[in-house]
Amino acid sequence: xKRARWLATVTALALGVVLPALAxxxxxxxxxxxxxxxxxxxxxxxxxxLPLGMLGTGVLWLRRGGRSFLGDEFEDRxxxxxxxxxxxxxxxxxxx
Amino acid sequence: xxxxxIIDLRVHGSPRHRRFAESALIGMALVVFTEVMMFAGFxxxxxxxxxxxPARGWPPPGQPRLPIERTAVNTAALxxxxxxxxxxxxxxxGSAPRAAEPWMAASLALGGFFVVFQGAEWVALLRQGLTLTxxxxxxxxxxxxxxxxxxxxxxxxxxxxxxxxxRTGRLTRPRLGAVQMFWFFVVLIWPVLYWKVYL
Numbered sequence: 001x002k003r004a005r006w007l008a009t010v011t012a013l014a015l016g017v018v019l020p021a022l023a024x025x026x027x028x029x030x031x032x033x034x035x036x037x038x039x040x041x042x043x044x045x046x047x048x049x050l051p052l053g054m055l056g057t058g059v060l061w062l063r064r065g066g067r068s069f070l071g072d073e074f075e076d077r078x079x080x081x082x083x084x085x086x087x088x089x090x091x092x093x094x095x096x
Numbered sequence: 097x098x099x100x101x102i103i104d105l106r107v108h109g110s111p112r113h114r115r116f117a118e119s120a121l122i123g124m125a126l127v128v129f130t131e132v133m134m135f136a137g138f139x140x141x142x143x144x145x146x147x148x149x150p151a152r153g154w155p156p157p158g159q160p161r162l163p164i165e166r167t168a169v170n171t172a173a174l175x176x177x178x179x180x181x182x183x184x185x186x187x188x189x190g191s192a193p194r195a196a197e198p199w200m201a202a203s204l205a206l207g208g209f210f211v212v213f214q215g216a217e218w219v220a221l222l223r224q225g226l227t228l229t230x231x232x233x234x235x236x237x238x239x240x241x242x243x244x245x246x247x248x249x250x251x252x253x254x255x256x257x258x259x260x261x262x263r264t265g266r267l268t269r270p271r272l273g274a275v276q277m278f279w280f281f282v283v284l285i286w287p288v289l290y291w292k293v294y295l
Contacts, residue, residue, distance in 0.1 A: 032148060033147075033148070035147045036144065036147045036148050038147070039143050039144050039146075039147035040144055040147075042143075043140040043143055043144060046136060046140065047136055047137070047140055050132065050133065050136050051129075051133060054129055054132065058125070058129075065116060065117065066116065069116045
């Protein structure tokens with residue numbers, strides 16, 4: 001039983017890999033001249049990388065700008081020194 | 097408006113808040129991002145259609161050749177306009193902001209020259225038979241170059257506003273930065289369009 005399931009899974013996976021190649025579902029990718037296919041491939045790369053490049057540039061700008069912007073954010077807090085605590089002895093003197 | 101107030105506005109923008117980046121710049125960056133993708137889509141479609149044409153079939157038979165040489169001159173004018181605006185931005189950020197005015201005017205004039213020259217070219221091409229429906233070249237040419245011309249026109253209006261605001265002392269650095277960003281987009285995308293559509 002186990003072996004039958006395993007075989008069925010492997011067969012399904014193999015068909016899943018092989019069949020789309022036979023179907024050639026994308027008419028733009030497989031039809032037309034070699035020149036046309038190269039143009040589609042190049043434009044696919046451009047249209048994929050262009051937004052990623054712009055977003056990457058934006059993220060780098062935010063990181064760089066954010067560091068300098070937040071660099072002095074906690075300066076006031078770090079420079080603050082709390083007032084000295086009064087000792088319990090001085091309280092006893094005061095009550096006496 | 098006092099000189100101190102002008103410098104305060106010029107350097108700090110709105111004095112109320114400390115900001116990571118000005119809203120005008122972030123908004124314009126988002127606009128430019130979407131516009132770049134729109135032009136990339138247009139150019140991508142044009143390149144694929146052009147690649148489907150038969151050998152020696154571009155431009156399509158009966159259609160005029162695009163004026164490469166004259167448009168090269170126009171391209172140079174647009175690039176110079178970008179340089180002039182860049183210099184104007186540097187002067188405005190420096191110690192003598194008034195020195196930016198002539199550079200701004202030069203940028204505006206060169207941008208205006210580009211749009212007018214482009215219009216004259218279109219009239220000539222229409223007379224030669226290249227229309228929006230005459231061929232795929234005509235459709236894509238007027239779509240891509242026309243959309244760019246619309247952006248150039250809008251950017252010229254923004255430049256004219258910025259120049260006027262500069263003259264009256266109401267221009268802030270973030271606002272000039274936003275106008276610069278839009279104009280630089282119009283200037284820098286044009287060589288790509290020229291390369292893909294004309295050459």
